[in-house]
Amino acid sequence: MVxxxxxxxxxxMAFGGFAIGGLALGGLAIGGVxxxxxAAGLxxxxxxxxxxxxxxxxxxxxYVYSAMESSPEAIRFFKEHFPWLPFFxx
Numbered sequence: 171m172v173x174x175x176x177x178x179x180x181x182x183m184a185f186g187g188f189a190i191g192g193l194a195l196g197g198l199a200i201g202g203v204x205x206x207x208x209a210a211g212l213x214x215x216x217x218x219x220x221x222x223x224x225x226x227x228x229x230x231x232x233y234v235y236s237a238m239e240s241s242p243e244a245i246r247f248f249k250e251h252f253p254w255l256p257f258f259x260x
Contacts (some may be wrong), residue, residue, distance in 0.1 A: 215252070223247050225255070 177188045184191030185199065194201030194211065204221065205213035207233030214221030217228065224231035225248050233244035246253055 211249075215248075215255070225252075 171180060173184045173185075173186070173189075173191065174198045175186045178184040178186035178191070178196070178248075180189075180191035182191060183193045183195075184199075185195045187197045189196035189198070190200045191245045192202045193231035194204045194209075195207045198208045199206035199211070199216065200209075201211045201253070203213045205215045207216055208218045211224070212221055213223045214220070214226070214231065215224075215230070216226045219226035219229040219231070219236075221231045223233050223244055225235045227237055227245065228238075229236035231247075233241045233247065235241065235244040235248060
């Protein structure tokens with residue numbers, strides 16, 4: 171269910187250098203919600219983020235908030251669901 175380690179694969183959560191899981195946190199994260207340097211998932215947050223909702227320096231997806239693009243839907247989504255992100259003022 172929960173996996174922690176260098177290469178971690180967890181059904182619910184995974185934390186590690188390479189993480190795959192429902193909630194994945196790591197250097198390379200793949201999951202429903204993925205947070206990491208390289209993140210891929212339905213919701214992706216990270217330097218290189220790929221997802222339906224993507225937020226990061228080099229983000230790609232349907233609704234994107236990045237250095238090059240900022241979708242109003244992405245801003246609304248991330249402000250509502252991830253209020254702790256530092257670049258969205260209240």
